[in-house]
Amino acid sequence: xxxxxxxxxxxxxxxxxxxxxxxxxxxxxxxxxxxxxxxxxxxxxxxxxxxxxxxxxxxxxxxxxxxxxxxxxxxxxxxxxxxxxxxxxxxxxxxxxxxxxxxxxxxxxxxxxxxxxxxxxxxxxxxxxxxxxxxxxxxxxxxxxxxxxxxxxxxxxxxxxxxxxxxxxxxxxxxxxxxxxxxxxxxxxxxxxxxxxxxxxxxxxxxxxxxxxxxxxxxxxxxxx
Numbered sequence: 001x002x003x004x005x006x007x008x009x010x011x012x013x014x015x016x017x018x019x020x021x022x023x024x025x026x027x028x029x030x031x032x033x034x035x036x037x038x039x040x041x042x043x044x045x046x047x048x049x050x051x052x053x054x055x056x057x058x059x060x061x062x063x064x065x066x067x068x069x070x071x072x073x074x075x076x077x078x079x080x081x082x083x084x085x086x087x088x089x090x091x092x093x094x095x096x097x098x099x100x101x102x103x104x105x106x107x108x109x110x111x112x113x114x115x116x117x118x119x120x121x122x123x124x125x126x127x128x129x130x131x132x133x134x135x136x137x138x139x140x141x142x143x144x145x146x147x148x149x150x151x152x153x154x155x156x157x158x159x160x161x162x163x164x165x166x167x168x169x170x171x172x173x174x175x176x177x178x179x180x181x182x183x184x185x186x187x188x189x190x191x192x193x194x195x196x197x198x199x200x201x202x203x204x205x206x207x208x209x210x211x212x213x214x215x216x217x218x219x220x221x222x223x224x225x
Contacts, residue, residue, distance in 0.1 A: 003190030004061045004171075005109055005199045006082075006100040008116070008159055011058055011066075013073035013081045015155045021162075024051040027064045032095050040067050040099060043225075058162045059170030061189065063099055070098035084150035086111035086122050100190055110210040113201050116163070116186075117208050120156040121147035160186050163203060172200065195222040 015021065027047045031039040040063045042048065047062055057065035070078055079091045089104045091097055107125060115122050124145035131140045163186035166172045171189040175181045183204060190199030198213045215221070 001100060001192040001197055002102060002104045002109060003100040003192045003197060003199055005188050005190035005201050007058060007066045008163060008188055009082050009085060009112060010070050010073060010078055010098050011054060012151050012155050012159050013078040014069040015158055016081060016151055017073045017077065019072050021054045021158055024053055025057060025065045025068050026051050027062050029064060040064055055162045055165055059165045061171045066098040067095055070095060081151060084122060085115045106210045106212050109201055110208050113203055114208045115150045116156045116159045117203050118147065120149060120151045120153045122150040123147050163187055191225055195225055198222060
C-alpha cells in the first residue's frame with residue numbers, strides 16, 4: 001500500500017476540477033454512510049477543529065482534508081487522472097483511496113510524480129536506453145515514449161510548489177533539519193496502517209526518486225513513524 005504518497009494525485013485532481021488552492025477546507029471528522037460508515041482519522045487530535053489551505057493540508061498530510069478534496073474532485077475523475085499519470089494498478093472506487101489504500105508499484109508512483117516534474121506530461125519509463133559492446137559501440141538505442149498530457153502545466157507547477165512545502169516545513173522536513181539537504185527538493189512521505197510500509201517520493205529539477213521500505217512479512221512493522 002502506498003499511504004499518503006497518493007495524496008498529491010488527489011490534490012492534482014481537485015485543482016483540475018477547479019478547486020481554488022487558497023480555499024480553506026475543514027478538517028472536521030466525517031462518517032461516510034456510502035462506505036459502511038467509514039470515519040477517517042488524523043494522527044493529531046488537535047487538527048479536527050482547524051481549517052487548512054490545500055498547501056497546509058498537504059504539508060501536514062491531514063487525512064480528513066484529503067478525503068474532502070477527493071469528494072470535491074470526484075472519485076471517478078481522480079482515478080481517471082491517476083491512470084493518465086501512469087497508474088496501471090487497480091484503484092477501487094472508494095473514499096479510502098485518498099489515504100493511499102491501493103497497492104501500487106514504486107515504478108508507477110515515480111512515473112506519476114514525474115508528471116509534476118515534466119510540466120503535466122506523462123512519459124512512459126524505460127529500463128534500458130541503449131546497448132553497447134565492450135568497445136563502446138552503440139548496438140541499439142531504445143526510443144523514449146512521447147510525452148502525453150495528463151494534467152495542465154499550471155496544476156503541475158502548483159503541485160511542485162505544495163510538495164516543496166512538504167519538504168521545507170511539513171512531514172518531509174527531516175531532509176532539511178536532520179540530514180541538512182539544501183538542494184531544490186519537493187516530495188511526499190507515506191506510511192500505512194501500523195507503520196507496515198514507509199514511503200518517500202522526492203523530486204529534484206532533474207530526478208524523481210522513490211523509496212519504499214517494509215519487511216517481507218506484513219505482520220512485521222516499524223515501531224514508530
